[in-house]
Amino acid sequence: MNYFLIPILQIAYKDIILELRTKDIFVTILIFALLMGVIFSFVFVPTKQNVVLILPGTLWVSITFAGVLGFNRSLVLEKDKGNLDGLLLCPVTRDVIYFGKFLGLFLFMISAEIFIVPLYAVLYNVSILDVGIPVIVILTTIGFAAVGTLFSAICVNTRSREVMLPILLLPVSVPIIVAAVEGTRSILEGSPVGIERWVQLLAAFDVIFLVLAAFTFGAVLEE
Amino acid sequence: MITNLALIFFWAPTEMVMGLVQKVLYVHVPLAWIGFLAFFVVFIGSVMYLWKKAQPWDGLAQAAAEVGVLCTTLMLVTGAIWAKPVWGVWWTWDPRLTTSTILWLMYVGYLMLRGYAPSREQGARYAAVMGIVAFVNVPIVYYSTILWRTVHPEMVIGPASETGNLDSQMRTVLLFSALTFTLLFVYLVKERLALTCAYDRILSIRHKEGIY
Numbered sequence: 001m002n003y004f005l006i007p008i009l010q011i012a013y014k015d016i017i018l019e020l021r022t023k024d025i026f027v028t029i030l031i032f033a034l035l036m037g038v039i040f041s042f043v044f045v046p047t048k049q050n051v052v053l054i055l056p057g058t059l060w061v062s063i064t065f066a067g068v069l070g071f072n073r074s075l076v077l078e079k080d081k082g083n084l085d086g087l088l089l090c091p092v093t094r095d096v097i098y099f100g101k102f103l104g105l106f107l108f109m110i111s112a113e114i115f116i117v118p119l120y121a122v123l124y125n126v127s128i129l130d131v132g133i134p135v136i137v138i139l140t141t142i143g144f145a146a147v148g149t150l151f152s153a154i155c156v157n158t159r160s161r162e163v164m165l166p167i168l169l170l171p172v173s174v175p176i177i178v179a180a181v182e183g184t185r186s187i188l189e190g191s192p193v194g195i196e197r198w199v200q201l202l203a204a205f206d207v208i209f210l211v212l213a214a215f216t217f218g219a220v221l222e223e
Numbered sequence: 224m225i226t227n228l229a230l231i232f233f234w235a236p237t238e239m240v241m242g243l244v245q246k247v248l249y250v251h252v253p254l255a256w257i258g259f260l261a262f263f264v265v266f267i268g269s270v271m272y273l274w275k276k277a278q279p280w281d282g283l284a285q286a287a288a289e290v291g292v293l294c295t296t297l298m299l300v301t302g303a304i305w306a307k308p309v310w311g312v313w314w315t316w317d318p319r320l321t322t323s324t325i326l327w328l329m330y331v332g333y334l335m336l337r338g339y340a341p342s343r344e345q346g347a348r349y350a351a352v353m354g355i356v357a358f359v360n361v362p363i364v365y366y367s368t369i370l371w372r373t374v375h376p377e378m379v380i381g382p383a384s385e386t387g388n389l390d391s392q393m394r395t396v397l398l399f400s401a402l403t404f405t406l407l408f409v410y411l412v413k414e415r416l417a418l419t420c421a422y423d424r425i426l427s428i429r430h431k432e433g434i435y
């Protein structure tokens with residue numbers, strides 16, 4: 001177990017130190033998502049009646065797009081100075097590298113979302129004090145980071161990688177985007193009936209893609 | 224193929240309510256069927272390629288993906304042609320339509336990924352990963368859009384009994400059509416594979432002669 005867990009934590013720790021020094025990914029995600037929130041409020045003109053309809057969609061679209069930018073950044077940093085080769089030389093299996101990178105990205109996204117979600121609630125004037133919100137945020141972020149880590153590792157080697165990542169990532173993450181939006185909406189509407197199914201869907205997606213991505217990650221990194 | 228067309232246009236009875244436009248379904252349904260078949264072949268080819276690392280499996284996956292995207296495109300177009308007079312709209316966000324569209328987008332991404340990869344071998348590996356992920360994702364997308372639809376009630380009423388009692392003559396034509404399209408699929412994939420082989424041979428000859 002330790003052979004598995006410790007290297008994962010070490011890889012994530014390396015990313016966290018780097019992130020604490022540069023604050024690249026965190027700032028990118030946070031500012032971009034807030035910017036989208038402001039732009040969406042011009043586009044959709046939220047009122048008391050339609051805000052429950054608008055907020056979940058804008059919130060998750062912003063987080064998704066901001067996340068794409070963050071993922072790109074994370075693997076480009078690895079690639080630029082040849083650090084990825086160093087990682088590959090480590091005496092660990094490829095799925096350990098995957099989980100390490102995944103953990104780092106998950107933490108950066110969550111730490112940005114801790115600010116984004118309340119700020120959206122303030123900007124759009126709704127109350128999000130419900131235990132369901134953190135559950136949905138965490139599950140969605142796990143799923144999104146799970147596929148995001150895999151696809152950013154693929155796209156970092158392709159030409160025009162900034163374009164390829166969203167083209168591959170967004171269709172695959174449709175289920176979690178739908179589930180996150182609908183789950184958030186049913187919480188805001190105060191109907192806890194629907195939320196159970198969305199949480200189940202999110203959890204299933206997370207498990208399936210964490211396993212699948214860990215299996216296929218080795219094929220992506222091979223030289 | 225010609226027999227198939229003749230059967231569709233002259234033999235199959237014209238549907239009472241929908242009229243002539245219903246005949247597009249004899250093309251639409253087989254296209255959908257071989258579209259899904261193609262993506263299943265992509266999945267098999269991808270798994271086998273990652274496992275055995277043998278080039279032919281990758282060629283198979285690529286050929287099937289190209290034919291599959293072509294068929295899915297035609298399926299979406301013929302579906303829209305049928306939907307306009309029957310449902311009254313070109314497009315509606317029903318679970319099957321939504322899933323087909325996302326399916327289409329994922330496999331277009333798959334083909335783009337091959338195009339943008341730095342080397343052929345890397346492209347093959349990346350595409351194999353995408354081929355597996357996309358295929359596993361299809362049922363999840365379908366399930367999520369069904370859930371999503373139950374939240375948002377249907378805007379357009381679908382045809383009352385799309386399935387059920389299909390006229391026996393119609394069923395024969397449909398099955399025959401599916402069969403011919405499957406043969407067409409096999410033929411196209413075979414031709415595409417032959418093309419890949421020819422390409423490989425040119426590459427190896429060039430390599431031998433030192434021409435680049």
